[in-house]
Amino acid sequence: MSQPELEVAALGVAGGAVPAARRIGVYVCHCGGNISDYVDVAKVVESVQGDGDVAVARTAMFACSDASQQDMIDDIQKNQLDGLVVASCSPKLHTYTFRAVATRAGLNPYEYSQVNIREQCSWIHRDDHEGATAKAIGLVQAGIARTRLTEPLEPIVVETTPKTLVIGGGIAGLRAAVGLADIGLQVVVVERELTLGGWVGRFGELYPYGKDGHALIAGLVAEIKKRPAITVLTGADVVGKSGSFGNYDVEVRVGGPGAGSISVRVGSIIVATGFDSYQPEAGEFGYGINGVMTLPEFTDLLDRSTGPLVHDGKPVRSVVYVYCVGSRQASDVEGANEYCSRFCCTAAVHASVRAAGLDAMARQFHLYRDMRTYGKYETIYTRSRELGSVYLRFPDDTPPAVARGEDGRLVVTVRDLLTDGEELAIPADLVVLVTGMVPRKNEELVGVLKLPLGSDGFFNEIHPKLRPVETVVGGVLIAGACQGPKSSAESVASGLAAVTQSAAILRKGFAELDPLVATVDTDACTACGKCLDACPYGAIAMTSLDGREVAVISETGCKGCGGCVPMCPEDAIDLRGYTDAQIRDQIDSLLEVSVA
Amino acid sequence: MTASVAGEAQVEAPAFVPRILVFSTNNISDPGIDLAGSSHMHYSPGVMVMGMPCTSGIKPAWIAHAIERGFDGVFVASDGDECAYLPDCAKRASRIMSQAQVLLKEAGQSPQRLKMAAICSVCAEPFTRQVTQFAQALVALGPSGVR
Numbered sequence: 001m002s003q004p005e006l007e008v009a010a011l012g013v014a015g016g017a018v019p020a021a022r023r024i025g026v027y028v029c030h031c032g033g034n035i036s037d038y039v040d041v042a043k044v045v046e047s048v049q050g051d052g053d054v055a056v057a058r059t060a061m062f063a064c065s066d067a068s069q070q071d072m073i074d075d076i077q078k079n080q081l082d083g084l085v086v087a088s089c090s091p092k093l094h095t096y097t098f099r100a101v102a103t104r105a106g107l108n109p110y111e112y113s114q115v116n117i118r119e120q121c122s123w124i125h126r127d128d129h130e131g132a133t134a135k136a137i138g139l140v141q142a143g144i145a146r147t148r149l150t151e152p153l154e155p156i157v158v159e160t161t162p163k164t165l166v167i168g169g170g171i172a173g174l175r176a177a178v179g180l181a182d183i184g185l186q187v188v189v190v191e192r193e194l195t196l197g198g199w200v201g202r203f204g205e206l207y208p209y210g211k212d213g214h215a216l217i218a219g220l221v222a223e224i225k226k227r228p229a230i231t232v233l234t235g236a237d238v239v240g241k242s243g244s245f246g247n248y249d250v251e252v253r254v255g256g257p258g259a260g261s262i263s264v265r266v267g268s269i270i271v272a273t274g275f276d277s278y279q280p281e282a283g284e285f286g287y288g289i290n291g292v293m294t295l296p297e298f299t300d301l302l303d304r305s306t307g308p309l310v311h312d313g314k315p316v317r318s319v320v321y322v323y324c325v326g327s328r329q330a331s332d333v334e335g336a337n338e339y340c341s342r343f344c345c346t347a348a349v350h351a352s353v354r355a356a357g358l359d360a361m362a363r364q365f366h367l368y369r370d371m372r373t374y375g376k377y378e379t380i381y382t383r384s385r386e387l388g389s390v391y392l393r394f395p396d397d398t399p400p401a402v403a404r405g406e407d408g409r410l411v412v413t414v415r416d417l418l419t420d421g422e423e424l425a426i427p428a429d430l431v432v433l434v435t436g437m438v439p440r441k442n443e444e445l446v447g448v449l450k451l452p453l454g455s456d457g458f459f460n461e462i463h464p465k466l467r468p469v470e471t472v473v474g475g476v477l478i479a480g481a482c483q484g485p486k487s488s489a490e491s492v493a494s495g496l497a498a499v500t501q502s503a504a505i506l507r508k509g510f511a512e513l514d515p516l517v518a519t520v521d522t523d524a525c526t527a528c529g530k531c532l533d534a535c536p537y538g539a540i541a542m543t544s545l546d547g548r549e550v551a552v553i554s555e556t557g558c559k560g561c562g563g564c565v566p567m568c569p570e571d572a573i574d575l576r577g578y579t580d581a582q583i584r585d586q587i588d589s590l591l592e593v594s595v596a
Numbered sequence: 597m598t599a600s601v602a603g604e605a606q607v608e609a610p611a612f613v614p615r616i617l618v619f620s621t622n623n624i625s626d627p628g629i630d631l632a633g634s635s636h637m638h639y640s641p642g643v644m645v646m647g648m649p650c651t652s653g654i655k656p657a658w659i660a661h662a663i664e665r666g667f668d669g670v671f672v673a674s675d676g677d678e679c680a681y682l683p684d685c686a687k688r689a690s691r692i693m694s695q696a697q698v699l700l701k702e703a704g705q706s707p708q709r710l711k712m713a714a715i716c717s718v719c720a721e722p723f724t725r726q727v728t729q730f731a732q733a734l735v736a737l738g739p740s741g742v743r
Contacts, residue, residue: 090630091622091647119633120645131613131641138644452680460680462623463717472680516649536682561681562653566692571655578648583658586646587617591666595613595641 023055024147025081026140027072029063029088031118038122040133044087047137053148055079063088069101076105083107083147087115087140092466108152110515110577115143131595138593145585153576155512156555160246160475161267162186162509164502167238167445170198171488172480172495173272174220179499180270181229185506188264189224189232190252196221196234198274200488202296204303207350207487208377216488241269241448244539244556245474246511267506268475270498271449271459272491275437275481278326278337285322285433286402291410294325295348298432302351308359311430316362319355320412320428321348322400323368327436339456341436341485346377348434349384356387364389365426367400367414392424393417402431437485449476450536458484469498472559473537474513477501516577517558518565524572525550534567614668614734616727618645619654623680625673625715625723632720639727643671650681652688656696659710660703669709669734670696671727676714686714706737 028044030036041059049057056075060068063086075081084107086098091114099109117136125132164180166173169191180187189196196217200206203213224230233254239261240251246267253261277296280287287294291311293301301309309316323345329336345368352364366389373381385391392414394400400414410428415421439457446453451471454460459478462470469477479498480491505511518539520531527549531540539557542549553564553573562575574580620626626647632639648654651674659670672693679685689712697707711730715723 090626092627092630116630116645119630121633121641123633123636124639125641126636127638128641135641135644142644142646452683455677460678462680463627559681561650562648563650563682563685563688565653566655566695571657575649575653578653580655580658583646583655584661587658587662587667588665590617590644590646591615595615 022053022083022148023079023081024051024053024083024085024144025072025075025079026054026057026085026144027063027068027087028057028059028117028136028140029068029086030059030061031088031122032062035088035118035122038126038129038132039117039136040129041136043133044117044136044140048140048144051141051144053083054144055081064094064097069097072098072101073105076102076107081105081107082111083150084112085115085140085143085147086112087117087136087143089118090116090120110153111147111150113143113147113150115139134593134595138590138595141589141592142586145589146582149579149582149585150577153515156515156517157510157512158244158246158556159510160506160508161265162506163188163264163266164506165190165238165248165250165264165266165269166272167269168198168272168274168480168482169193169196169232169234170272170274170480170491171200171216171220172274172491173198173270174217174224175492176270176272176479176495176499177230177232178220178223178227179496180502181227183499183503183507185229185267185502187230188252188266189230190236190238191232191234192237194235196232199277203299205354207346207380208489213488238445238448244554245513246505246556248475268477268502269449270495270502271445271451271476271478271482272480272495272498273440273442273445273482275485276440278341278435278438280325280433280435285325285400286404286410286431287433289402289404289410291429292402292431292433294433294435295344295351296435298351298430299347302354302358305358309355309362309430314429316359316429318363318426318428319352319365319430319432320410320426321352321364321366321368321432321434322402322412323348323366323434325433325435326438328369337436337438337456339485340372342372342374343485343487344434344436345372346374346380346487348432349373349377349381349389351432352384352389353380353387356384356389360387365412365428366391367394367412368392369394369396395421437481440482449473451476451478454484456484458482469494469501472561474556474559475505513556514560515555516560516575517555518553518560518562518573518575520551520553521572521574522550522552524570526570526572527551528569530567530569531564531573534564540564612735612739613640613642614731614739615642615666616640616644616669616671616731616734617662617667618643618671618673618727619651619658620645620647620673620715621651621675621679622647622649624675624678624717625719627717628715628719629673629723631718632724635720637720637724639724640731642668642731643727645673650679650685651675652679652682652685652692654689654692656692656699659696660699663700663705663709663740664703666740668737668740669711669730671730672710672712673715673723674712676716678714678716705740708733708737709740
């Protein structure tokens with residue numbers, strides 16, 4: 001493509017009344033050189049200086065630095081600014097930083113707009129400085145256009161109930177319950193089974209520290225018994241949920257189908273419902289043949305053994321592990337599990353160390369695709385090799401085959417990539433299918449909580465790094481393996497993250513919500529009811545206003561998605577921060593520059 | 597490259613760089629588009645992105661407005677099945693697209709000026725490829741008429 005030339009074209013001002021001028025401050029960041037090496041930031045500032053609504057426009061070496069923040073505060077106060085535009089990096093990084101700058105300067109934080117001229121401009125157009133500069137000008141003008149139409153908003157204040165419901169009494173849920181009680185909250189734990197402990201409670205020695213699963217759970221249960229703030233309901237299911245952020249009324253059925261239910265009012269909900277273990281189909285890697293077992297079945301055998309392994313009355317002299325069973329499946333398989341289950345490589349390697357400890361003479365072969373004993377778990381892999389385990393890597397498109405030979409012994413055939421694809425036939429007394437985690441089938445609960453599932457079937461967080469335990473349903477948090485495969489330690493860590501998040505919501509007794517929710521222009525509303533169907537959260541209702549029916553949107557029930565906006569035939573719904581007028585003006589402003 | 601062939605035909609005229617408005621979503625596709633930048637990929641500066649909370653909140657009239665005012669194409673970087681708000685987001689989005697295409701036809705514009713693809717939070721390369729291909733298609737289609 002040719003070098004586009006910069007041309008700033010002034011469009012004619014549309015007719016109509018001219019609203020009172022705003023006093024907006026515009027700050028264009030160098031980001032060291034991350035922006036200014038490719039975007040002429042001085043030219044960007046110059047381009048907006050003639051704007052009648054812009055009172056201050058400057059560059060900043062690092063807009064997020066303490067010094068620049070203080071400069072902004074001084075400017076806002078000295079010039080009585082009523083709007084703020086910061087053109088720097090992605091809004092994911094510093095939206096809260098600059099909202100706080102506005103607040104400290106006495107400016108309403110919702111009068112500020114972030115413009116992304118780094119990730120979506122300077123870094124992506126490094127070969128085209130003029131194009132990047134022209135585009136940055138357009139983006140900044142759109143930010144000004146948006147800010148021209150902002151209004152001061154107050155966060156929605158909701159009084160909260162200082163109590164948390166934990167769904168699932170596995171290691172993540174139990175540890176979270178103890179953490180919540182210690183931070184001063186009341187806790188109700190709901191467990192579907194009659195006993196607590198989940199998967200970890202069924203196991204003996206766990207990696208990496210060799211702790212005993214039963215003992216860990218017994219320890220947590222003992223801690224729970226010491227804390228009167230915790231109520232535990234076993235044999236119980238969550239069957240209903242109403243209310244909104246900070247005050248949910250949850251219906252819990254205790255005693256199985258047909259039994260009565262109780263209602264619990266809580267401020268937040270931590271979902272820690274765990275996972276199911278992948279169950280191979282009959283014939284999948286020989287599953288169904290005597291001697292072919294899944295990883296949990298093998299772990300159970302290890303837990304029951306005190307000496308050399310015995311299966312079906314015969315000593316086990318050779319064990320073959322087949323990795324990635326039910327994980328990383330090809331996408332063309334119906335209902336494929338395309339993800340990696342993370343824990344199973346280390347769990348199988350650890351199992352082989354245990355097996356070697358029971359019988360140093362046992363031969364162990366690991367048939368793997370990629371060995372993912374991440375972090376310090378690498379040491380367990382090294383230990384397993386020191387104890388004699390042999391690792392063979394097979395090609396993704398040629399998985400091992402498991403069969404019973406004529407002599408009645410199991411034989412696993414595999415192509416070994418590291419010896420140039422040589423085919424090996426390994427006799428085995430036991431074949432362990434290293435099975436991963438799959439999402440737990442729990443349609444009733446999914447329906448009650450209205451939590452979105454990811455394409456892998458696990459519960460979806462808002463962002464895996466930035467908001468890892470929050471869901472779009474305010475005050476409903478997810479922890480442990482219900483969110484995706486995790487080790488027990490990682491499950492506990494996410495359970496504690498959910499505790500912290502719960503405390504942040506509930507400890508003050510009230511919470512502040514972003515007011516960027518949908519609103520109804522009641523004059524334009526004809527009460528057709530189409531928006532009611534558009535909202536799966538039940539945030540919209542009909543009410544009577546001055547003798548006629550109109551739609552009304554609950555500020556605390558609205559998730560701010562805007563899904564109702566295009567459904568309104570009267571254009572009577574606007575999403576704050578993304579109003580019809582703001583979007584149209586931003587589109588027009590983006591076109592005020594020519595990038596070619 | 598297709599673009600260079602078109603360029604040779606009209607050596608003197610400045611090359612047509614289509615202006616593309618992208619509707620992204622704050623939690624799903626915008627991080628993917630950010631990642632394209634962080635990974636120092638490349639697409640045309642004619643591509644400009646506006647973030648929304650959710651694809652299902654885009655009004656068809658905004659798409660028509662963008663073309664009417666001078667964008668050559670609108671690319672909806674949708675949540676697809678990953679929407680954290682609405683389980684039926686993909687269905688709603690395709691309804692919005694159909695309605696917008698009707699509006700474009702009514703305005704005498706080609707419905708090919710509108711394109712949607714699901715872009716996930718790590719879909720940097722697919723986004724870059726999609727908008728680049730879309731830009732090439734728009735070069736073939738020519739400017740929307742408003743400059």
